Amino acid sequence: MDVLTDDERAHALRLRAFLDEQVAPIANEYWAKAEFPMHLIKPLAETGSFGSAIPSVRQFENTAVFRGWAALETARVDASVATFVGVQSGLAMNSIAVGGSEEQRQEWLPRMATGEVLGAFGLTEPLSGSDSARGLRTTARRDGDNWILDGEKRWIGNATFADVVVIWAKDTADGQVKGFLVTTDTPGFTATKIEDKIALRMVQNADIVMSGVVVPESRRLQNANSFRDTATVLRLTRCEVAWQAVGIAVGAYEAALRYTKEREQFGKPIASHQLVQDLLVKSLSNITASIGLCLQASRMQDEGVQRDEHSAMAKAFATSKMRETVAWCREVLGGNGIVLEKGVARFFADAEAIYSYEGTREMNTLIVGRAVTGIAAFV
Template sequence: MSTTSALPAPSGPYLDQGLLPADFYAHENLLSDGERAKIEAIRAFLRTQAAPIVNDYWARAEFPFQLVEGFGSLGLVDWADPDSPEARPSNLLSGFIALELAHFDASLATFAGVHTGLAMGTVLNCGSDEQQRRWLPAMSRFEKIGAFALTEPHGGSDVAGGLLTTARRDGDHWILDGSKRWIGNATFADLIVVWARDTETGHVLGFVVEKDTPGFTATKIENKMALRIVQNADIVLDGCRVPEANRLENANSFKDTAKILRATRSGVAWQAVGVMFGAYEIALQYAKEREQFGRPIGGFQLVQDLLVRMLGNATASCGMVTRLAQLQDAGVYRDEQSALAKAYCTARMRESVGWARELLAGNGIILDYNIGRFVADAEAIYSYEGTREIQTLIVGRAVTGGLSAFVR
C-alpha cells in the first residue's frame, strides 16, 4: 500500500470520465459542462497542491497559507465581486464545490466555508451596497480573509437568547465588549463579523471588525483533536471601538443571523458528503491493493459489505443535498429541510468514516493512510453549525405542526 497523501484517481466501469468513485448515481452530471469544468479545476488543484501537504500541516496544527492564492485564482466566489461579470452560481454548484473541498480535506473545506459562506454571506445579505463594494471584491479574490464570530464561551445552542457580547453606541462609533469562542480563521482574518446585543434596544446587531482594531484580541485554541488545520480562536472584545460605517446595515435582529446559518447549514451537509466520498475512495483503493491470505481483501465478503454500506450512506446523502440545492435554487426551501440534511448527512458521515477506519485496521490510525484524519475531522463537522439534537428539534417542530420541544 502506497503511503502517498494524494487520493487515488477515479476508476470503474460505472463511472463517466472524471466522476468520483462514490458518485455512484452520477449526481455531478446534473451540473452544466462549464460547472463541471470548474469542479475539475478545483479537483486538480487540490490533488496536486493540497493533498501532498495536508497531513503534515494537520499534524502540526498549522495553516498552509501558500494555498490561499490558489483558492483565489480558482474563482470560487467571483460572483461576489460587483465588478466581476460572473453570475452568482447555482446552489448545486456551490454544494459540489463544498463537497470537493471536503473530499480532500475537511479543514480546507471549513476554512473556505467560514470565509465564503459565513463571513462573505453575511456581508452579501446584511451589508449595504457600499459595504458590499468595500469588502466583497477583495474577499472574493481571497486577498482579505473573513471570520464569523457568533459562538460564545458559555453559549452554543442557546446563542439566540443567550448572547452576552454587547454593543454600546458612542457617537459615530460602537463599543463592543464580550468574548467569542471557536471562531475559525480568526487568528489571521482581516475582517471578522461580530454579533453583539445592543445595550439600548436588546437587538442583535452585526459588525465588521477589522484586524488590529484596538480592544480586539484573538488567541489560537490549542490541543484540538479535529480540524487541526483550521485556526480556531478565543476572541476577547474589550472596549473595541468600531465605526458606525462598519455596522452591517441590514443585520438588526437574530432573525438576520439565522438567515445566514440556514444557508451555511446546508453547506455543512455537503461537506459531510465530501468526507464520505473521500473516506470511501481511500477504503476502496486500499481494499483493492491490500492483500491477506494470498489475495486482495476487497475479494472478501465482509470487506465488500463495509464498502457497500459506505457507498449507500454516501449515495443517499448526496441525493438529499442535491435535492436540497434544487429547492434552494427554486427559492422554496425551508429551515427544517436544511436542518434535516445537516443532521442526517453528518450522522451517516460519522458511521462511514468509522467503517473506513475498520477496513484499514491498524493502518487506519496512521496519518499516512489519510483515514485517521477523516475520522477525527468528522467529529467536528458532526457538531458545528448546530448539533444533531438541535437539528432534530427544528425538524420535529415542523413535522408536528409547530409543537416545539425547545427548552425555554
C-alpha cells in the same frame, strides 16, 4: 457531476485538479503540525471558491447545486480547507452580502473574493453555542457615532489571521442582535489560537476577547438588525456544510477502497472478503443517500423554496451518515486506520468537528421537529 451544467462541470473539474495536485500532497503534513497552508489562499481564490454565491463578485453564474458539489469536492480532499472556504465565503462574505449596505458590499466583497482580505465569523461564545439566539452575551453599546463592543467569542475559524471579523453582538438598548465589521487591529481586540485539537487541526480556531472595542457606525452591518438576519446567513451555509460531510465520507471511502485492493491477507486482497465488501457497500449506500438529500435541498434553494427545516435535515442526516461511514472505513483498514499516511485517519478525526459545528445533530433535528409538529421543543 451529471447534475451540473457544462460550465459548472468545467469549473468543478478545475477545482478538483487544484485540490488533487496542490492540497492532497501536503494535507497530512499541515494537519499534523496544526498549521494552515497560507500559500494556498490566493490559488484557491483563483478557482472561484470565494463568493461564488454572490452575483456581484462571483467568477461565473452558478447554482446552489454547484456550490454544494464544490464543497463536496473540497472536503473530499481536506475538511480543513473546506472549512476555511466555508468561513471566508459562506459565513463572512455572505454576512456582508445579506446584512451589509451597498457601500459596505462594494468596500469589502471584491477584495475578499480575491483573497486580498480574509474574513471570519464571530457568533459562538464560551457560554453560548446552540442557544445563540437568546444567550448571546457579547454586548454592543451605542456611543454617538460609534459602538462599544465587549465580550468573548470561541471557536472562531480563521480569526488568528483574518483581517476582519463579523461580530454578532446584542444591542444593550433594544436587546436585538446586530452585526459589526471589526478589523483585527482594533485596540481591545485579541484572538488567541485554540491548541491541541483532535479535529480540523489545520483550521486556526481562536478565542476572541473584546474589551472596549470601538467600532464606527459605518462598520455596523446596516441591514442586520436581529438574529433573523444571522439565521439567514446560517441557512445559506448549512446546506453546504451537509455537502462537506458527504465529501468527508467520500474521501474516507475512496481511501478505504484503494486499501482493500492493495492489502493482502490469507493470500488474497482483502477486497475479496465478504465482510470487507459489506463495509464498503454500507459506506457507499450512506454516501449515495446523503447526496440525494443534499441535492434536493440545494435544488429547493435554487428554486427559492428552501426553508430552515430543509437545510437542517440535510445537515443532520448527512453528518450522521458521515460519522457512520468514516468509522466503517477506518474499520476496513484495521490498525492501519489510525495512521495518517493510510488516508482515512484524518477524515475519521475531522468528521467529529463537522458533526457538531453549524448546528449539532440534536439542534437541527429539533428545527425539523418544530416544522413537522408545529411545536418548538428546544427547551
